[in-house]
Amino acid sequence: MCDACGRIRERPGSAVCEHCGAGAADAEGSDAPGRAAAPRRRDRDEEGRARSARPRDGLGRPLPYGSPGVARQPEGVPRTPAQSLTEAQRLLDDGMPFHAHEVLEDAWKAAPEAERELWRGLAQLAVGLTHAARGNAVGGTALLDRGTAAIAPYADAAPYGIDIAGLMAWARELTGRLTGSGAVRAAETAPRLRTTGDTTENRPSGDEV
Numbered sequence: 033m034c035d036a037c038g039r040i041r042e043r044p045g046s047a048v049c050e051h052c053g054a055g056a057a058d059a060e061g062s063d064a065p066g067r068a069a070a071p072r073r074r075d076r077d078e079e080g081r082a083r084s085a086r087p088r089d090g091l092g093r094p095l096p097y098g099s100p101g102v103a104r105q106p107e108g109v110p111r112t113p114a115q116s117l118t119e120a121q122r123l124l125d126d127g128m129p130f131h132a133h134e135v136l137e138d139a140w141k142a143a144p145e146a147e148r149e150l151w152r153g154l155a156q157l158a159v160g161l162t163h164a165a166r167g168n169a170v171g172g173t174a175l176l177d178r179g180t181a182a183i184a185p186y187a188d189a190a191p192y193g194i195d196i197a198g199l200m201a202w203a204r205e206l207t208g209r210l211t212g213s214g215a216v217r218a219a220e221t222a223p224r225l226r227t228t229g230d231t232t233e234n235r236p237s238g239d240e241v
Contacts, residue, residue, distance in 0.1 A: 091165050091218065092130025102128065109138060113192045116151075117225050124158065127219030129165065133158035147191065153182025154194075154225065157203060161222065164206060167215035176203040193226040 086094045087101025095101050111119065116139040123132035133155045140151035156179030164172035180203045187196040202223040209216065 124222035129161040165218035
């Protein structure tokens with residue numbers, strides 16, 4: 033996700049956000065007066081992929097290098113859809129929607145074409161809650177609206193017990209609360225991703241448990 037605009041990156045390896053144009057690399061100032069700041073070498077993960085190593089707080093906000101932070105979710109972890117939903121729900125319930133978005137983004141990247149917009153929409157809803165918990169009503173509303181639009185086509189046949197109708201209602205209610213309000217409490221505001229008690233791999237959301 034782009035730190036500047038909060039939108040999910042379409043090309044995570046690119047140095048520039050394709051949505052807002054912000055550079056991905058951080059700049060580090062020089063101690064010598066009058067010298068231009070030198071670009072910081074891009075952080076990379078253990079597999080050599082570009083990924084910021086800056087620590088983040090519980091809502092995903094970047095902190096200065098060396099600060100204590102909340103460990104980010106590792107990228108590219110293979111999970112079944114049910115495992116992705118369970119892990120994302122745990123993080124949402126713990127008040128860490130940014131970290132839940134990372135799990136859902138992994139699922140989006142690994143999903144078959146027919147499900148990609150579903151998982152992308154779920155990730156956008158998590159980012160929307162992240163912005164809402166940071167007090168960013170404009171960003172929260174934008175992401176909640178995009179996430180709702182992305183999952184809406186799956187309402188009639190939602191796989192994996194995902195509660196599309198419930199998530200859409202949750203997003204609309206939260207969006208209404210963001211107008212002129214301050215930050216929300218992430219854990220208290222977190223949605224339920226699946227219908228109550230549904231832990232199956234591929235059960236439509238309307239099935240009874």
